Amino acid sequence: MRPLAHLAADPARTRGRRHGEPQGGTRGPRDAFQRDRDRIVHSIPFRRLRHKTQVFVAPDGDHFRVRLTHSLEVAQIGRTLARALGLNEDLTEALCLAHDIGHPPFGHSGEDALTAAMAEAGGFDHNAHTLRLLTKLESPYPTHPGLDLTWETLEGLAKHNGPVAAPLPWALAEADAEWDLELASWPSLEAQVAAIADDIAYDNHDIDDGLRAGLFSLEELLEVPLVARLWSGVKARHPQVPDTRLLPELVRDQIGLMVNDVLAEVRRRVGVAGVASLDDVCAAGRALAGFSAPLAEEEKALRTFLHTRMYNAPKVAAVRAEAQQVVAGLWSAFAADSALLPPDWRPRDPERVATLRAVGDYIAGMTDRFAIRQYRELVGPVELPEAF
Numbered sequence: 001m002r003p004l005a006h007l008a009a010d011p012a013r014t015r016g017r018r019h020g021e022p023q024g025g026t027r028g029p030r031d032a033f034q035r036d037r038d039r040i041v042h043s044i045p046f047r048r049l050r051h052k053t054q055v056f057v058a059p060d061g062d063h064f065r066v067r068l069t070h071s072l073e074v075a076q077i078g079r080t081l082a083r084a085l086g087l088n089e090d091l092t093e094a095l096c097l098a099h100d101i102g103h104p105p106f107g108h109s110g111e112d113a114l115t116a117a118m119a120e121a122g123g124f125d126h127n128a129h130t131l132r133l134l135t136k137l138e139s140p141y142p143t144h145p146g147l148d149l150t151w152e153t154l155e156g157l158a159k160h161n162g163p164v165a166a167p168l169p170w171a172l173a174e175a176d177a178e179w180d181l182e183l184a185s186w187p188s189l190e191a192q193v194a195a196i197a198d199d200i201a202y203d204n205h206d207i208d209d210g211l212r213a214g215l216f217s218l219e220e221l222l223e224v225p226l227v228a229r230l231w232s233g234v235k236a237r238h239p240q241v242p243d244t245r246l247l248p249e250l251v252r253d254q255i256g257l258m259v260n261d262v263l264a265e266v267r268r269r270v271g272v273a274g275v276a277s278l279d280d281v282c283a284a285g286r287a288l289a290g291f292s293a294p295l296a297e298e299e300k301a302l303r304t305f306l307h308t309r310m311y312n313a314p315k316v317a318a319v320r321a322e323a324q325q326v327v328a329g330l331w332s333a334f335a336a337d338s339a340l341l342p343p344d345w346r347p348r349d350p351e352r353v354a355t356l357r358a359v360g361d362y363i364a365g366m367t368d369r370f371a372i373r374q375y376r377e378l379v380g381p382v383e384l385p386e387a388f
Helices: 032-041 044-051 067-085 089-098 107-117 126-137 151-159 170-178 191-212 225-237 241-275 278-282 292-312 314-336 352-364 368-379
Strands: none
Touching: 032 089, 032 151, 044 067, 044 126, 044 368, 067 089, 067 191, 067 241, 089 151, 089 191, 107 314, 107 352, 126 151, 126 170, 126 352, 151 170, 151 191, 191 241, 191 292, 225 292, 241 292, 278 314, 314 352, 314 368
């Protein structure tokens, strides 16, 4: 099948950067999207992902995924899809690496607590905070705030899950007001590929982590039809190998099945929609990257199993409650006395909403372990399990 390179984002035709290129200095033989990827990898927020929750609180064991390893695995799958489709691999990788960079400590549990705490200041949304972080808060350059990423990267991060309808999260509204991200249209195929790569990564790697943590057994997992079907194939190929040695093979087979399904489905949707250019991708009115209908049903059953047996498991829920206590307690302490914030984080604007948003920015940037340490220093003791 011919690649879809005619639909790829072209770094030579980028809409550019809001602040333009710095004058002087040598930046090496990299195109605009390669430089975006490198700016993300070299950033402090990206490094902090190594101590931020994926499912388990970061101290919970050396072998479980954290936000950083998850993001790297998403990037690997995203690049594979982009290469096979003839899309821009560097833009895809940049989007995959940065898609979770706006997460607060303790993952979705921390986000829920921060959203509730920030209600007076407009709430919190990790996707919107990704844009705020990359355009305002992370500022390694001497002449402007943010990483000054290309329009295509910012647009893809804002819309990788599809068009964003009003009312917008306040942080995203601010970013869009400064540079129109055309939030009502679909993003590039690179952004859509990054989104489905995220689904493939956590569907499969959460199986590995859930089994390792003892949250469910292989026998229970085999109640999921998709898993049972692939497990039969693995056992047929390796009848004499112990089951524990075959679990990684199951995950590999499932990733391969999902990747191949997405590749075929993208090509089918593009053909049916008559898409012939990047502009057509954005105007298509629907996602062009995704699972086929049969696999989408099977994947839905797997996701339901993971929500029931892993994400909402009693052990995980108990830790979630403690984690939310940490975020809520830190919020109360800093909101009551913003002088507790480090000097660089104290807002220059004395208006209350600005102060509360500064508190939110500071807490959102924390790693799990730093948040726990800050809570113990400012609020009091908290007990979080060290391992499952």
